[in-house]
Amino acid sequence: MKMLNKTPFQISLLTLSILTTQNAQADPYHYRDIIVGDRSAGLAGAYTAISDDASGLYYNPAGVVYASQPKISGSVNAYNYKSTEYSDINSSGHTWTRTSKGMVANYFGVVQPLDTKSAVGFSIAIPNYELEDQSDDFHNFTGSSGTFLKQGATNYTVSKVNDQLIDYNNEDSTTLAGVSYSHVMSDTLSIGVTLYGYMRKQELTNWQYTKATLNDGSSNHIYEDTLYQKIQTEEFGLQPRLGIMWSPVPKWSVGLMMQTTTILSQSPEERYQYSQHLCDANGQNCKVINVSNSTIQNNNLSELPTLKAQKDNDLPFETNLGIAYFKNDETLYSFDFSYDTSTNIYEPTWNIAMGAEHFLNATWAVRGGLYTNNANTSATKKQGMADHVDMIGGAISLSRYTKSSNITLGMNLYNGSGNGDLNDATAKVQKITVTGANLFISTSASF
Numbered sequence: 001m002k003m004l005n006k007t008p009f010q011i012s013l014l015t016l017s018i019l020t021t022q023n024a025q026a027d028p029y030h031y032r033d034i035i036v037g038d039r040s041a042g043l044a045g046a047y048t049a050i051s052d053d054a055s056g057l058y059y060n061p062a063g064v065v066y067a068s069q070p071k072i073s074g075s076v077n078a079y080n081y082k083s084t085e086y087s088d089i090n091s092s093g094h095t096w097t098r099t100s101k102g103m104v105a106n107y108f109g110v111v112q113p114l115d116t117k118s119a120v121g122f123s124i125a126i127p128n129y130e131l132e133d134q135s136d137d138f139h140n141f142t143g144s145s146g147t148f149l150k151q152g153a154t155n156y157t158v159s160k161v162n163d164q165l166i167d168y169n170n171e172d173s174t175t176l177a178g179v180s181y182s183h184v185m186s187d188t189l190s191i192g193v194t195l196y197g198y199m200r201k202q203e204l205t206n207w208q209y210t211k212a213t214l215n216d217g218s219s220n221h222i223y224e225d226t227l228y229q230k231i232q233t234e235e236f237g238l239q240p241r242l243g244i245m246w247s248p249v250p251k252w253s254v255g256l257m258m259q260t261t262t263i264l265s266q267s268p269e270e271r272y273q274y275s276q277h278l279c280d281a282n283g284q285n286c287k288v289i290n291v292s293n294s295t296i297q298n299n300n301l302s303e304l305p306t307l308k309a310q311k312d313n314d315l316p317f318e319t320n321l322g323i324a325y326f327k328n329d330e331t332l333y334s335f336d337f338s339y340d341t342s343t344n345i346y347e348p349t350w351n352i353a354m355g356a357e358h359f360l361n362a363t364w365a366v367r368g369g370l371y372t373n374n375a376n377t378s379a380t381k382k383q384g385m386a387d388h389v390d391m392i393g394g395a396i397s398l399s400r401y402t403k404s405s406n407i408t409l410g411m412n413l414y415n416g417s418g419n420g421d422l423n424d425a426t427a428k429v430q431k432i433t434v435t436g437a438n439l440f441i442s443t444s445a446s447f
Contacts, residue, residue, distance in 0.1 A: 001325065004319070005164065005197055006281075009128070010354065011205040012371065017182075021366045024071075027057060027130060028345075029346075029375045029376055029377050029386065029387050029388070029389070030374070030376070030391070031127070031338075031340055031349070031351070031376070032045065032122075032297070032351055032371065032372075032373040033104065033127065033128045033130075033318070033373075034080070034104075034106055034126065034127055034129060034400075034438070035129065035249065035350045035395065035412060035438070036055070036075065036106050036107040036125050036127055036386070037055030037057055037059070037073070037075055037107050037109075037373070038054075038055055038073045038074075038075050038194075038408055038443070039055060039059060039197060039341070039357070039367070039399070039407075039444075040055040040058075040059055040371070040393060041075060041397060041408075041409050041410055041412070041440055041442065042355070042357070042366075042367030042368065042369070042395055042396065042397030042399070042408065043237070043353075043355030043356075043357060043367050043368075043369045043395070044353045044354065044355045044369025044370055044371040044393070044394065044395040044396075044412070045336065045353045045355075045369070045371055046058050046322065046334040046335055046336040046353035046354050046355040046371070046374075047059040047060070047322070047334065047336070047355075048060045048255035048256070048267075048320045048321065048322025048336050049063075049245070049253045049254055049255035049322035049323050049324035049334055049335075049336075050063060050253070050257060050322075050334055051063025051064060051243070051257070052059055052064065052066040052067055052320065053067055053071055053111070053214065053444060054067075054070040054072060054073035054109030054110060054121065054123065054435075055072050055073055055107065055109060056111075057109045057121045057123040057194055058107065058109070058112065058123055058125050058176075058194070058241075059123070059178045059320075060192065060243035060244075060245060060255045060256075060257040060320070060322070061180040061181070061182050061192030061193055061194045061241060061243045061257075062182055062190045062191050062192035062243035062244050062245035062255065062417050063180045063182070063190070063192070063243065063245050063255065064111045064119050064121055064180065064192065065117070065118060065119045065182035065184055065190050065192065066190070066245075067111045067113065067114070067119060068113075068421070069113065069446045069447075070110075070111060070112050070279070070444050070446060071110070071111045071444060071445050071447075072087075072111075072445050072447065073107070073108070073109045073110075073335050073442065073443070073444035073445075074108045074109075074150075074442065074443060074444075074445065075105075075106055075107045075108075075408075075440055075441070075442030075443075076103065076104070076105045076106065076209075076440065076441050076442070077104050077105075077129075077438050077439070077440050078101060078103060078439045078440060078441050079101070079103060079437075079438070079439040080100075080101060080102055080103065080104060080129065080436075080437075080438050081099070081100070081101045081174075081436055081438075082100040082101070082124075082130070082434070082435075082436035083097060083098070083099050083434070083436065084097065084099075084432065084433075084434050085097045085098075085432065085433045085434075085435075086420070086422055086430045086431075086432055087430055087431045087432075087433075088136070088428065088430055088431070089422055089430060090138070090161070090164065092138075092141035092142050092161075093259075094138050094146060095269065096136060096143070096166070096204070096326065096422075097136075098132055098134065098168065099132065099134060100130045100131055100132045100163050100170075100215065101131065101258035102129070102131040104126055104129045105122070106125065106126040106127070106129070106440075107123070107125050107126070107321075107442075108123065108124045109121060109123035109258050110122050110123070114183075114286035116184075117183060117184040117315075118182065118183045118184070119181075119182045119383070120179065120180065120181050121177070121179065121180040121181075121194075121447075122179050122180070123174065123176075123177070123178065123180065123194070123437075124175070124177045125175075125176045125177075125318050126173060126174065126175050126176075127174055128172070128173060128174040128200075129173045130170065130171070130172045130173070130174070130176075131169060131170070132168060132170040132171075132411075133164065133169050133170075134167075134168055134169075135165075135167050135168075136165070136166045136168075137163065137164065137165045137166070138164040139162065139163055139164075139360045140161070140162060141155075141161050141164075141182065142160060142161070143158025143159065143160055143161045143212055144156075144158055145158075145352045146267050148222065149214060149215065149223065149278075149289075150402060151278075151289070154216050155216065155217070155221070155427070156214040156215065156216050156221065157214065157215050157234070157306070158212055158213070158214060158215075159212075159213040159214065159215050159220060160212065160213050160214060160353065161192065161211075161212045161213075162211040162212060162222075163210065163212065164208075164209075164210050164211075165207075165208065165209040165210075166208050167205070167206070167207040167208075167343050168205075168206055168207075168298070169204065169205045169206075169406065170202070170203075170204040170205075171202065171204075172200075172201070172203075172204070173200070173201060174198070174199070174200045174237060174392075175198075175200075175201075175324075176196040176197070177196060177197050178194055178195045178196035178197055178239075179193060179194070179195060180193065180194040180195075182243075182372075184360050188246060188247045188248065189244070189245070189246050189247075190244075190245045191242075191243065191244055192242075192243040192245075192446070193240065193241065193242050193243070193245075194240070194241040194243075195238065195239075195240050195414060196238070196239040196240070196241065196242075196388045197236070197239075198235070198236065198237040198238060198239045198261055198263075199237075200233070200234070200235040200437055201233070201234050201235075201236065202231065202232065202233040202234075203230075203231070203232050203233075204229075204230065204231040204232075204427060205228075205229070205230050206227070206228070206229040207226075207227065207228050207229075208226070208227045208341055209224070209225070209227075210223075210224065210226075210355070211224050212221070213221075214278075219281060219376045220281040221278055221279060221280060221281060222277070222278075222279040222282075222283045222286075222339075223277070223278055223279075224265060224276070224278070224279070225275065225276045225277075226273075226274070227271070227273070227274050228271070228273040228274075229262070229270075229272050229273075230266070230269065230270070231269070231270050232269045232270075233266070233267070233268045233269070234266070234267045235263055235265070235266050235267075236263070236264050236265045236266075237261055237262050237263040237264045237268075238261070238262050238264065239259060239260070239261040240259065240260065240261075240315045241257060242257070243255065243257045243261075244256040244257075244259050247304070251325060251326045251327070252323070252324070252325055252326075253323070253324045253326070254311065254321075254322070254323055255318070255320075255321070255322040255323075256319070256321055256322075257320040257322075258318070258319050258327070259317075259318045260315075260317045261315040263314075263315070263361075269334060269383075275288070276288065276289040277289065283360070286330060287411045292412050293322065304368070308388055311378050314343040314344040315340070315343065316340040316341045316343050316346070316348075316376075317340070317341045318338060318340045318341075319338065319339050320336060320337070320338045321336070321337050322334060322335065322336040322337075323335050329359070330358055330359040331356070331357065331358045331359075332356070332357050333354075333355070333356050333359075334354065334355050334356075334369075335352070335353070335354045336353040336354070337350065337351075337352050338350065338351045338352075338353075340376065343376075345374050346376040346377065347377060347378060348376070349374045349376040349407045350374065351371065351372045351373060352371065352372050352375055353369060353370070353371035353372070354369055354370055354371075355367060355368065355369030355370075355395070356368055356369065358384060360439075362401065362416075363400060363401055363402075363446040364371070364397045364399070364400060364401070364402070364403065365398075365400070366396075366397070366398055366446075367395075367396070367397045367398075367410070368394070368395060368396045368397075369394065369395045369396075370392065370393070370394050370395075371381065371390040371393050371394075371395070372390070372391065372392050372393075373390075373392075373393060373414065373416070374390045374391070375387070375389055376420065377387045377389055379418070379419075381419050381429050382404070382421075382429070383421060383429070384421050385419065385420060385429065386420060386421075386423045387419075387420035388419055388420060389416045389418035389433075389434050390415065390416050390418060391414050391415060391416030391434060392415065392416065392426050393412055393413060393414030393415070393436075394412060394413055394414075395410060396411060396412075397409065397410025397411075397440075398410065399415055403447045404445055404447070405445035405446070406443065406445075407441075407442070407443045408440075408441070408442045408443070410439075410440050410442075411438065411439050411440070411442075412437070412438050412440075413436070413437050414426050414432075414434075414435070415434065415435050415436075415439075416433075416434050416436055417431065417432065417433060417434070418432050419431060420432050
């Protein structure tokens with residue numbers, strides 16, 4: 001068995017290489033994983049030009065100065081589900097599905113007006129969260145054609161793959177916590193700033209085992225390989241957010257929010273183990289495969305890419321521009337456009353969100369919206385490509401109001417498809433389908 005501090009890994013053509021990116025996060029390829037907040041969640045995140053409650057501390061701190069009285073808000077994703085399906089992962093075309101599900105309290109915020117022109121606030125947000133804990137197995141399927149293993153002058157072909165086992169466990173979350181200040185500059189303009197402390201924590205364990213029957217032209221042999229990978233990462237930093245709110249004409253508002261993240265400390269740790277054995281037909285007399293005298297056809301075995309858990313996690317600069325139209329006291333419409341710059345790993349990307357709100361009466365309000373969650377990777381189909389899935393989602397919520405509080409129940413659904421290469425040792429590109437749902441409950445109150 002050899003111990004390596006290397007990832008992503010390329011292993012035998014029989015075994016599925018799950019991770020092909022060096023900083024496996026909750027979802028490193030998208031920036032709109034969870035829509036946080038109360039009213040904002042029902043509007044599909046189109047909240048930059050509204051932001052007049054505690055959720056505004058996150059979306060645009062310039063808007064919270066318009067909160068007429070102290071407010072507190074909290075929201076919980078009562079059920080969070082995501083399914084990522086990879087097709088054609090091995091020589092028999094099996095489908096592998098990763099699922100993440102759980103509950104997370106994703107937002108808490110408090111706004112306190114200081115006077116008629118300024119306000120302060122405190123908020124905690126969890127914009128990214130993923131929990132995967134699963135085991136998968138495939139049995140007795142056809143192996144790859146042609147010579148698989150060559151030892152000296154002996155060529156081995158695959159008669160069948162007896163077992164392919166996968167244990168995949170991943171817990172990854174990002175937490176923001178910080179203070180905000182907002183101030184009215186004029187009758188039509190306000191500014192605000194939020195300073196978040198940033199913390200990301202991940203623990204991933206990936207174990208795979210493959211057993212196959214090989215033939216050297218005269219007799220069968222049992223081949224086994226085992227792979228183990230563990231990644232633990234903690235990151236700490238600061239994320240300032242600057243907001244501007246402008247009301248150029250009655251009933252219209254324009255919001256702008258810009259953010260950047262500075263990583264102050266990182267502590268990535270990684271372990272990688274990989275072993276290969278060749279036995280007789282009964283699984284006895286096993287020997288470790290001698291790398292210097294063996295080759296896995298069409299695969300790097302002796303020299304794996306020297307890629308490690310990401311130590312220089314460069315996060316994008318993000319700009320959000322929003323427009324809101326307040327038709328009357330009962331109805332409003334909002335639209336957001338966001339742009340994330342490229343990083344040392346990922347490409348630039350953009351997203352849009354649009355929402356509508358209508359008060360049926362003084363007690364009940366309904367909201368709905370649509371949003372995109374585009375990938376920050378290349379769409380070009382090629383060997384070794386990272387997952388590229390552009391998604392579209394929709395949100396709907398129903399709120400009940402009293403004189404000083406409200407409670408909201410809502411849901412958002414999303415779906416998308418694209419491509420990726422699970423095992424960049426081959427030229428096979430998999431089709432990927434992502435489906436997810438969030439059931440959320442939130443409440444806010446004035447005090």
